[in-house]
Amino acid sequence: MGTVVQLKNRINNSYSELKNSLEDKLILVDEKIKSKLSSKVQLVDEMTKYHLRTGGKRLRALLTLGSAKLCGYAKGSRDVNLAGCVELIHAATLMHDDVIDNSDLRRSKKTLNNIWGNKSSILVGDYLLSRCFEMMVEDGNQEVLRLLSSTSAEISQGEVLQLQHKGEIDMLEETYLKIISSKTASLFAAATKVGAILSNKESKVKDALEFYGKNLGLTFQIADDTLDYNSELKFFGKKIGNDFYEGKVTLPIILLYQKANNDEKVELKKLFEKDERNEEEFKRVLLMIKNYNIISGCYTKAEYFINLASNSLSIFDESKEKEILKNLTSFSLERSY
Numbered sequence: 001m002g003t004v005v006q007l008k009n010r011i012n013n014s015y016s017e018l019k020n021s022l023e024d025k026l027i028l029v030d031e032k033i034k035s036k037l038s039s040k041v042q043l044v045d046e047m048t049k050y051h052l053r054t055g056g057k058r059l060r061a062l063l064t065l066g067s068a069k070l071c072g073y074a075k076g077s078r079d080v081n082l083a084g085c086v087e088l089i090h091a092a093t094l095m096h097d098d099v100i101d102n103s104d105l106r107r108s109k110k111t112l113n114n115i116w117g118n119k120s121s122i123l124v125g126d127y128l129l130s131r132c133f134e135m136m137v138e139d140g141n142q143e144v145l146r147l148l149s150s151t152s153a154e155i156s157q158g159e160v161l162q163l164q165h166k167g168e169i170d171m172l173e174e175t176y177l178k179i180i181s182s183k184t185a186s187l188f189a190a191a192t193k194v195g196a197i198l199s200n201k202e203s204k205v206k207d208a209l210e211f212y213g214k215n216l217g218l219t220f221q222i223a224d225d226t227l228d229y230n231s232e233l234k235f236f237g238k239k240i241g242n243d244f245y246e247g248k249v250t251l252p253i254i255l256l257y258q259k260a261n262n263d264e265k266v267e268l269k270k271l272f273e274k275d276e277r278n279e280e281e282f283k284r285v286l287l288m289i290k291n292y293n294i295i296s297g298c299y300t301k302a303e304y305f306i307n308l309a310s311n312s313l314s315i316f317d318e319s320k321e322k323e324i325l326k327n328l329t330s331f332s333l334e335r336s337y
Helices: 006-009 014-021 023-037 042-053 059-070 076-103 112-116 119-138 144-166 174-199 203-226 242-246 251-259 260-275 279-292 295-315 320-334
Strands: none
Touching: 014 023, 014 059, 014 112, 014 144, 014 320, 023 059, 023 076, 023 119, 042 112, 059 076, 059 174, 059 203, 059 242, 059 320, 076 112, 076 119, 076 144, 076 174, 119 320, 144 174, 144 279, 174 203, 174 251, 203 251, 203 295, 242 279, 251 260, 251 279, 251 295, 260 279, 279 295, 295 320
């Protein structure tokens, strides 16, 4: 895969390639989601329509469609239905996330809870999950039902684990990886494995795509957490430093605490024990992160998972679909939006 520097120097258009190759299918996914979210209750209908207008990359849906295509799935619309299902799980978790984090912006737009309040947002998130389970039942495959049901449970457990360790400045990397594996990587893994299940592939193919998705998801989340301390972009979809202001301990802070001297450790511990943190404190932490070259350390960790994801595709014959999924690993690291 090469070094992080080499990855950054490449013009990476793998996400666009994946999206373009599945454009027709993705349109059908969006239509499926719209039809499922339609409600006779005005507030539910209004909130779900607003959510759909906020956009999103539909990356998890694309992973389902792309892995199915890689495995030779060509007939029927089960891939569209289940790609929509995966997206609804993701959307529901975002709604719940925004309430837990008291977020007021997502994708540069006001969050549902910012407009309609926490109670309505939680209930509409639950509504999305209910529609998702309807779609699973419609598919009729017990393996898919078990996979996506258990994934939903794992995501919830990851959320609780993160709350349990909020502000824990001396958090172990192992704990952090357990949190993001549950919260983020589990749905990536389910999305890619579904493609193999749809195509009736043998266990080793299912396992390979599940492993690919898990490590892609870990890379994706590490990159996201690192961007919060590294990006200078004006349009990012969420405020820079959001994790810091919310008191979330993510990989950049974990690595910083490991390298900091005793006085800095005390300072960091006090910062994350506080109920609120301010901009000047954030600037101070950014300076420490720069001094200790923490961002590079985060990318080195991410690159380990990139290699695992890429290597897991070795069981597949060479094809355009395989190349796009393989290149998508570097997109997860380099992404800036």
